[in-house]
Every structure is written in C-alpha cells, then in structure tokens.
Amino acid sequence: MxxxxxxxxxxxxxxxxxxxxxxxxxxxxxxxxxxxxxxxxxxxxxxxxxxxxxxxxxxxxxxTADAQEVIEYLTSVLRGESTSQEIVVEGIGDGMSEARTMEKGPSEKDRLKAAELLGKRYSLFTDKVEVSGLEEEKKKLGDILEQLRGDG
Missing domain, CATH: 1.10.10 (Arc Repressor Mutant, subunit A)
Incomplete structure (x- = not known):
C-alpha cells in the first residue's frame, strides 16, 4: 500500500x-x-x-466490551467491589450548604440486579411453563393433514 x-x-x-x-x-x-x-x-x-x-x-x-468483561463487572457489583462517585450536598451552617463528591459502593438494588443478570447468564433460574391443550392441537393438525391428503 x-x-x-x-x-x-x-x-x-x-x-x-x-x-x-x-x-x-x-x-x-x-x-x-x-x-x-x-x-x-x-x-x-x-x-x-x-x-x-x-x-x-x-x-x-x-x-466494545466482550462477554468476559461484562461478567467480571457484574461480579464486582454483586460482591460490592465496584464504586461510583456521587454528588452530595451538606449543610455547613447558617443556611448554607456545600456540594462535594464521594465514593459509594453499589446499593442493594444494584447488587440484586447484578445477581439476577448473572443468574440468567448461567441459567440458574428456570421458569415453569405449563402447556395445555396439546392433545387437542395434535388432533386438529392431524385432521388438517388428512384433508390435505384427501383422506377426509
């Protein structure tokens, strides 16, 4: 080139x-x-x-984050190892206040969400699905196939 x-x-x-x-x-x-x-x-x-x-x-x-990076991040949130900066306003007297930033760990809600996402990734949770009417559907399908073949 x-x-x-x-x-x-x-x-x-x-x-x-x-x-x-x-x-x-x-x-x-x-x-x-x-x-x-x-x-x-x-x-x-x-x-x-x-x-x-x-x-x-x-x-x-x-x-672009890869799957490993996402899983490591979610794990650090779940374990409370990650931190974020938040702005807090503090009163300093005489009706005055002052803003500052502070380091904060993940909240219980954040940790629960990380646990949920990791659980989904590793299929830890299974939803029970109830199937009803399967026999009726099979019969309908059989009837349709018979009609298409010219049997009925």
Whole structure:
C-alpha cells in the first residue's frame, strides 16, 4: 500500500467520508466528481480494503466490551467491589450548604440486579411453563393433514 493510500484510509476511518478522505490524500484533485470516483475505486483496492477492515476491527475491539468483561463487572457489583462517585450536598451552617463528591459502593438494588443478570447468564433460574391443550392441537393438525391428503 502506498503512503497516499494509507493517508486516504486513515482519513476515511475518521468519518467514513471517502470523497473528503481522497481530497486530503490527493490535494491536487479539485473536482468533486473525480475525487468521488477515485475514492470509490480506492475503496475496492484489496490492500486498502484489508487495512480499513483491520483498523475497524481494532477500533471495535478496543471500544466494545466482550462477554468476559461484562461478567467480571457484574461480579464486582454483586460482591460490592465496584464504586461510583456521587454528588452530595451538606449543610455547613447558617443556611448554607456545600456540594462535594464521594465514593459509594453499589446499593442493594444494584447488587440484586447484578445477581439476577448473572443468574440468567448461567441459567440458574428456570421458569415453569405449563402447556395445555396439546392433545387437542395434535388432533386438529392431524385432521388438517388428512384433508390435505384427501383422506377426509
């Protein structure tokens, strides 16, 4: 991949605007139609396509939590190990108050929700589903099949 193609690809990754990226990489091109056509052609270049795909995958991996990270976070909330900052207002006398931030552990409600989500993930809870009328439905289906075959 050439240096200009790399510049194009890096610029394209900023906002996915191929025409703008082409103009940055090739500033001598002034016409929009030419920039648009050449940008489109560059996006089909195997090396440029591969580079853009790799960079998008890298960005995705860095910014997206995976299942393990989510489970670890929920576990830390459940165990009361995570903290968050909250703003509290305290009276300091003479009708005056002052705001400050303080570290706070997860509430009982937060811990219960984390336990619920982890329980769902590991299928710890099962809902009993009662099925009724199954025999009646089988008979109806049998009757329909008989009619379709021409038996009835």
């Amino acid at each position: 050439t240096e200009k193609q790399k510049i194009f690809a890096d610029e394209y990754l900023i906002d996915l605007n191929a025409t703008r990226a082409y103009r940055v990489a090739y500033p001598s091109v002034k016409k929009d139609e030419v920039a648009r056509a050449n940008a489109s052609r560059l996006l089909t270049n195997a090396n440029v396509k591969k580079y853009i795909s790799e960079q998008l995958e890298k960005i995705h991996s860095q910014k």
